[in-house]
Amino acid sequence: MALRKQSVVPYLFIIPALVLFSVFSVYSFSLLTYLSLFEWDGVSPIKQFVGLGNYWSVVMHDAVFWRSFWQAGTITAMALAFQNSLALILALTVNRRIRFGTFYRTLFFLPPILSEIVVGLIWAWIYDGNYGIFNECLKALGLGQFARSWLADPKTAITAVAVIHMWKGFGWGFVIFLAGLQTIPQELYEAATVDGANAWLRFRHITLPLLMPVGVVVSVLTILGTMQIFALIMATTQGGPAFHTEVPITRIMASLLGSSRLGYACAQGIVFGLILLAVSLLQMRLSRGMNRATA
């Protein structure tokens, strides 16, 4: 009876959130799907229906767009390999309760809280071909022949960007791995030690399997985050030199703002979204399977 009297109240509580969500998520997403079927410059009153034509062009003919996927994928691969292993090794080290552990954690997590713009601009200044401190250090070490304009050289640009990205990101993985390690019950290690397991065996049979689900999460979030890299590119190379650091979002921006092909940009956005969606669905499946395996 009390429930009946209150029946409108709960809706009043959620309506503000629901309105915002309906407009900015549900409606905007429907609009995106709808407009992807048209050739439209965003201004003209006439939208020309092209069916799946935009998708066809994106998938079959947009070599620059796929190249941007490849390049973001390259940065992603480096991040998965180097950034995440560094994060894991540091987490395992700090988790041993070494002195200054909190101090290290504070410093490792400093780059992740900074904006990509600031981080990009700092590193662009460090990498600068004429006045950068990095080249200056190389010269001081007698390696002057390697000095170059790191972000403007087609041979090094993408790696230089990846290094900045990993510098900014490893502390984030570190914090999550550390949280994962701290959920492993200490008794497991004690019991294993009593049973005569050495450090390697304890790592191999306790730490590694129990940390695996966290590893999957970190990997997938690394993939999603890195594939969506944008601000860092804008602050360093803007996609150059000669398209060498173009990534999917810079390409979509070019269609959206540069060439005013709105319908085409929508199709690009949806293709991009679907590919990343597949990745995160794969993660859910993987971690669900793993939870069942460990349970």
Next chain:
Amino acid sequence: MTRAQRMLLKQRLRRFAVHAASHTLCLPVAISCLFPLGWMVSSSLKTQQTVFTDFSPVPVPAHVGNYLLAWTKGRFGMYFLNSLGYTFMTVLGVLILSSLAAYAFSRFAFRGSGFLHKLLLSTMLVPIPGAFVALYILLTQFGLIDQGAGEFLPRLGYILPQINGGLPFGIFIMKPFFDAIPKELEESAKVDGSGVLGVFWHIMLPLAKPALAVVALSTTLAAWNEFLLAYLVFSRHELMPLQRGLLAFQGAHLTDYSLLMAGMVITILPVVVIYLVMQRYIIQGITAGALKG
């Protein structure tokens, strides 16, 4: 030396070796985290000439006046106030909307509550990376994009999508927190004659302060560092937040590195201070968001 003593010595040596190895690994990484920031501060204190020639880490004399110049001539003061306003409004919006919704999901049984809860969290569980294209078109349609006239609409167009973006995380953090608060507290307040809103405002929200802090801090960082939406929405400098303003400044004064660095220090200072003071809540938010499964 007895056998026991030898064992003890061996143990101590081993522990020392482990610690030495740990610090040999961690210390260089820690320094690499600090060096770029130190170099930024150092560059911000040089003149427009010495910034290219003087490689000393601590410039003498230190040109502190660069900060005043960046604030006024570089317009970073204006960008700063914009960022402050956008961040404040976003955080306020997320806190109010998500705590209201989370409270309803936690306390009331109503038709569709399960579905609506899942729906509101869906954008957090399944990210939609192409969403900004849709947002741009939507904002253009509603006249919420900066087109050279009017201040209120583009500012609103920048804030609302960010509130919407922060909602799922807010509800995700707040609901379990409300769930854990015993119902008896509300019952007694109801007996005292408080209405539903009164109970929410006077009893639940004060109790939920730790959860509110986690949401507020995560949202603050995200809003202060936001760039992509600012890039889409704003064309006039007068409306830009810091992250967008930094690129605008760099585009206009390509070689004015000392002022740019001063502007960057101004940009990160609030975030770094908040981080150093509130580290616990920030890291809680990060790990809760990632380990949601």
